[in-house]
Amino acid sequence: xxxxxxxxxxxxxxxxxxxxxxxxxxxxxxxxxxxxxxxxLPATAPKxxxxxxxxxxxxxxxxxxxxxxxxxxxxAITGLQAEDEADYYCQSYDSSLSGWVFxxxxxxxxx
Amino acid sequence: QVQLVQSGxxxxxPGAAVKVSCKASGYNFTxxxxxxxxQAPGLGLEWMGIINPSAGTTxxxxxxxxxxxxxxxxxxxxxxxxxxxxxxxxxxxYYCARPxxxxxxxxxxxxxxxxTVSS
Numbered sequence: 001x002x003x004x005x006x007x008x009x010x011x012x013x014x015x016x017x018x019x020x021x022x023x024x025x026x027x028x029x030x031x032x033x034x035x036x037x038x039x040x041l042p043a044t045a046p047k048x049x050x051x052x053x054x055x056x057x058x059x060x061x062x063x064x065x066x067x068x069x070x071x072x073x074x075x076a077i078t079g080l081q082a083e084d085e086a087d088y089y090c091q092s093y094d095s096s097l098s099g100w101v102f103x104x105x106x107x108x109x110x111x
Numbered sequence: 112q113v114q115l116v117q118s119g120x121x122x123x124x125p126g127a128a129v130k131v132s133c134k135a136s137g138y139n140f141t142x143x144x145x146x147x148x149x150q151a152p153g154l155g156l157e158w159m160g161i162i163n164p165s166a167g168t169t170x171x172x173x174x175x176x177x178x179x180x181x182x183x184x185x186x187x188x189x190x191x192x193x194x195x196x197x198x199x200x201x202x203x204x205y206y207c208a209r210p211x212x213x214x215x216x217x218x219x220x221x222x223x224x225x226x227t228v229s230s
Contacts, residue, residue: 002155034215034216036215036216036217038156038217045206045220045221045222045223046156046206046208046217046220047220048216048217048218048219051211051215051216051218052215052216057218089155089156091156091216091217093215097172097173098170099158099160099161099170099172099173100146100158100217101158102148102155102156102157102158103155104154104155105155105156
């Protein structure tokens with residue numbers, strides 16, 4: 001299983017706000033390493049969505065936001081839209097593994 | 112713009128090896144590391160290792176040590192990932208991705224290469 005823990009699925013109606021959790025431990029998120037989020041549409045490569053906990057790359061709408069606290073991080077989407085339906089992955093660095101780790105991903109369903 | 116273009120899909124038999132390429136363009140190839148990440152069907156992302164294209168040095172995830180070799184060709188701005196002793200559990204899409212200069216997040220990603228291991 002993945003080092004970072006994410007719920008398998010989240011759902012919401014259009015216009016609603018949804019959140020995704022990402023839980024790590026004292027070797028990764030809890031050690032102060034940044035958390036990054038990726039969006040993956042079916043049959044496509046992951047795309048950077050949030051970097052360094054709460055920063056949006058150019059072109060990502062401000063409906064997407066991130067935060068980190070303690071050994072966890074979260075991603076929020078407001079004003080949910082049908083095109084937001086995708087898989088969302090968190091990523092950080094793990095000092096005990098000396099490498100990068102991902103969450104197992106959360107599938108967002110827009111009802 | 113920065114672009115990573117990977118080689119095409121492969122079908123291999125158990126025990127064989129596969130070599131996937133990733134050609135970079137739009138930036139100074141030797142100024143950024145490159146990582147490889149794989150995704151088995153229906154599963155999550157798994158970091159395999161990182162290569163420094165300037166020095167050729169590598170760091171592999173413990174799970175793949177002894178089975179993976181990452182190399183680069185600075186004359187063609189291409190990195191390679193070779194995985195040996197393939198088994199069915201290695202069936203996955205393999206991605207190359209460019210970390211930031213401080214090796215934090217990965218952006219952009221290659222389009223992915225499907226490797227199927229089947230007898």
